[in-house]
Amino acid sequence: MLAEPIPSSPDECEIVSTRVFKGSKELVFLAWANPDHLQNWWGPAGFTNTFHEFDFRPGGMWRFTMHGPEKGNYHNECEFIRIDAPFLIHWKRHSQPLFQVLVTFEEVTANTTRVIFKMLFDTQKECLKIKKFAVDKNEENFDKLEVELTRMASI
Template identity: 40%
Template structure:
């Protein structure tokens, strides 16, 4: 869903406590399992989970193409939110918030692009890709909750 200028937002509710959702976002081995659209896999080269920490990884597309990525974590508030700046290719900020719904969790995933032209270029595939990302998160949460 498009909201505001240069920003996309996706939300999802999961039937797990928010501490578990936060763990899936901040544990590199778990994050590598679900980050990215359907069919993609990840190789993490560096994932320093702290404000100012570097996250370098390669996304491997289903077509065999490799997509190097570089991000920096801006803010990590336990069980509440993760904010990162994606610096390679299209520049954007991801803000993920985790709302406690009495044992369930609502995740709000916001993606704010720095440049309008990059937003317009990426919007068609990011809308679907962000939904697939949240689908993949749900699968990992289901697996680790049981």
């Protein structure tokens, strides 16, 4: 079976966040691939998660509820499209707002990894609606990932 092609979209339909993290590519990938780690850091500052299903394989579903810091529970349903460990994770959201996510992991040094997180939208209009807040929220998400990676490295 051929792997799904790596998606792309015009720049005006993408939100891209990039950061270099301390940790090997394998360790950083594990923080995304293992639900015990992922639920500790996924989401903006103050958010927590309840994972209902995490079937980490192409065609597998990721269903979870994000709990806002003040109020609100946000149901999310995603389908994993392609996983190439420890290089790439691609998923598609089936809940609003609709977009695809492509995460790539690049070794910078033996103990540092560049993560490129792309949110891919069908239209520029859809992208602009989310971009207003997603850029800052993605940075908060990465801040929480750094804390989880420090915790994982000390185990």
